[in-house]
Amino acid sequence: MTTTSPSATQTYHVFIRATPQQVWDAITTPELSAGYLFGALVETTGQIGTPFRYQSPDREALWGDETVLDADPPHRLVVSYRALYNPDLAGEPPSRVAWQITSDEERISLLTVVHDNLEHAPKTAARVADTGWMRVLSGLKTLLETGRPLNAG
Numbered sequence: 001m002t003t004t005s006p007s008a009t010q011t012y013h014v015f016i017r018a019t020p021q022q023v024w025d026a027i028t029t030p031e032l033s034a035g036y037l038f039g040a041l042v043e044t045t046g047q048i049g050t051p052f053r054y055q056s057p058d059r060e061a062l063w064g065d066e067t068v069l070d071a072d073p074p075h076r077l078v079v080s081y082r083a084l085y086n087p088d089l090a091g092e093p094p095s096r097v098a099w100q101i102t103s104d105e106e107r108i109s110l111l112t113v114v115h116d117n118l119e120h121a122p123k124t125a126a127r128v129a130d131t132g133w134m135r136v137l138s139g140l141k142t143l144l145e146t147g148r149p150l151n152a153g
Contacts, residue, residue, distance in 0.1 A: 009116040010129055014137045016109050018144040020101040023109050024074030026140055027099055035149040036139030046071050052079040075101050092121035
């Protein structure tokens with residue numbers, strides 16, 4: 001995986017032994033997102049203009065209330081991003097996350113995540129650059145390749 005320092009645009013890459021559809025499903029399905037996204041349950045239809053929400057594991061709190069900005073299943077998903085789970089981050093303006101899934105080999109996908117529009121969200125930029133995206137993507141890869149969450153004993 002690669003990243004840049006906390007800046008207005010951050011890019012991450014990871015190869016995953018999975019089809020693009022399996023990666024897409026992990027991004028958009030609550031049963032799978034809970035296994036790598038700190039327990040968060042994703043709610044989305046993946047259609048442009050519709051909500052992309054992150055619920056807490058008990059569904060008591062809304063951790064993210066985003067909008068799908070662009071979608072080409074199972075290859076591209078772009079959403080607005082604002083971390084509601086942390087008051088310091090929730091006060092910043094929304095940024096944007098683009099998930100790009102490509103594959104030129106059978107059952108091996110390259111997932112590229114570009115998190116941009118962070119110019120006016122320095123706390124969010126620092127948080128996701130620290131270990132945020134690297135942990136999420138490592139967890140997603142582990143879940144898809146082993147069927148178990150990264151933190152499973």
